[in-house]
Amino acid sequence: MNRRSFISSAGALLASKSLYAALPMQNMQSSSSSHGKADHTLRIEPCTLEISPGVTVKTLAYNGQVPGPTLRLREGVPVTIDVTNASNDPDIVHWHGLAIDSLNDGAMEEGSPMITPGTTHRYSFTPKPSGTRWYHTHAAAYDNLSLGTYTGQFGFLLIEGREQPAHYDQEINLAIHHWEPSFVPMVETMREQSSNSPLTTGSDVGYKYATIQSHRLGSGEPIRVKQGQRVLMRLLNASATENVVLALPGHKFTVIAMDGNPVPNPKSVEVLSLAVAERVDAIVEMNSPGVWVLGSTLPKARDMGLGIVVEYAGKKGTPVWRDPAPAEWDYTQFANTVASTHAPDETFVLTFRDNGPKPGSKFDTWAINNKSWPDIDPLMVESGKRYRLVFRNGSGDQHPMHLHRHTFEVTQIGTKPISGLMKDVINVMPLDTVEVDFVANNPGDTLMHCHQQLHMDYGFMQLIKYRG
CATH class of the missing domain: 2.60.40.420 (Cupredoxins -  blue copper proteins)
Known part of the structure; x- marks a missing residue:
């Protein structure tokens, strides 16, 4: 079974309720839960999310919330997770960033089973390595933008090891997502809204709204901090197709890990770039009292909602945004500047x-x-x-x-x-x-x-x- 076969075998079913209807049933069977209670349970189900006053989106989510529950696991300690599919389409959960077996990894191309509607599948694995990982659907979507990673099926997966990444006073997990997707031509107006900045034209996906966690900028609770705190921010780009560039005026991000892995050269930067599926762990020194906007460096993206308010204790007022100095994102600044000593085979x-x-x-x-x-x-x-x-x-x-x-x-x-x-x-x-x-x-x-x-x-x- 594979994604491309969906198109060749489904034919006219592309516009139907589910592309998976064209697949052989033996490839869609999800194994039943093993005996005993699982360590964690997830339920794929429809969810209506109010992302700002009067603005709601209908999506699929885990346990009726976006992001899904934060799963904290211990490195090297076996875990079982039951996933029940209460949606109308077969689905699957990928445990992104883990070095686990193919059957439990959650990709049908590797042989992981799809979870048919109305069934429960148990994932059993020993999580490693430690760090900021995440979990999300790995289902195909094609031209149905209500499936796959266009939905709210994502959550933080934190694998705790023996050592803390750094000293901090408060931990904040922030997941970015784009909503209300539609197919649009990649014209100049679209390029202005997109951090992807493609050089070519053609069909692409555009969005109406964006959120950090589950709210648009100015809605929901702000991030509340105190002067002098060291805040560990875990940032995740859970968008289906949009790369993002973020800043917090008056502050710098000291990047200590990327994709959950400690960087060789932690460095403070004013701007963070996160491509789709990337994670950044950064320490932010709260030394600039006020009310600020942590958000996209693109005005149109902030208008869509891509931001969140950071409020110091005792400070009130309109959140402040200031454009950061132009900067090119450069992975190499966080790495060793010498070549690897290991030659490939x-x-x-x-x-x-x-x-x-x-x-x-x-x-x-x-x-x-x-x-x-x-x-x-x-x-x-x-x-x-x-x-x-x-x-x-x-x-x-x-x-x-x-x-x-x-x-x-x-x-x-x-x-x-x-x-x-x-x-x-x-x-x-x-x-x-x-x-x-x-x-x-x-x-x-x-x-x-x-x-x-x-x-x-x-x-x-x-x-x-x-x-x-």
Whole structure:
């Protein structure tokens, strides 16, 4: 079973209630819960969310809330999580950033089972590594923008290890999401609203609203802080397709971890960039009393709601926004500036391109080395060896590349060699090249893909398979 087969087998069902209706039932069976009570339970169900006064969105969520419940697990301690699907479509949960087995990882391309409506599936795994991970649906959406990561199916997954990331007085988890998606031409007006800034035209997804946590800017409770506090902010971009750039006037973010992994060179910056699915852990020193806006650097994005108020104790008034100084986002500033000392055993050069729409489709097909999922051969690896993936972006779009079940080391961006920066998502800018290394230390089918839902649905995926 695969995403592309949905289109070829469903045909006219593309506009119907569910693309999954065209799939063989034996591929959709979800295993029943094992005996005994699970450690955690999640329920996929319809949810009506009031994101600002008088503005509601209807979506799917976990346990009727957005984000879903924060799951705190202990590294190395086995856990069971029961997921009940109370929606009308088959679904699946991906445990993003964990080095677990393929069956429990939550990607149907790896063999994880879909959860049919009205059934409960038990995930059983031992969480590792520690750090800020997250969980979300890994279902396809295609032209149905009420499914997949366009919905409210996401939540923080915090894996606690022996050591704290840093000293802090308050912890705040902030998830970003965009709402009311629609297909729009990628014209100049759309580019002005999008942090993706694509260089090409074509069909894309636009949004009406944006939230941090579950509210638009100015709605919901502010972040309340005290002068002198050190606040740990965990920021997650849970959008389906939109990259974001954030600032908090009068303050700096000391980045201590990316995608849950400590950075070699913690550094203070005024602006944070988060591609789809990326996480940043940052310490913010609360040393500028007032009422501020933590939000997008784009005015139109803040108008959509992408922001939240930060209020110091004893301070009132209209929240203040000040544009930060222009700054280019540069991963290399958080890494070691020397090349990795580990040579790869093998290198895969992967070129990404937009192949345009297929006959009868208005959506572009994405290709890796001129082949699209599922008509693309897997990359074959051997356990214990080190592999270099050279991501060559031959398109005008940004691509947040995600590798399942493994963490990779970023070894070069453009012409600049670096080392020590460990991630599971890396944003590859238009016409740029990024190199990453991973050790094949977790046997089993492993999915690699662009995390933008529209790109993933239309071919931008490839499997990595272990030999033997």
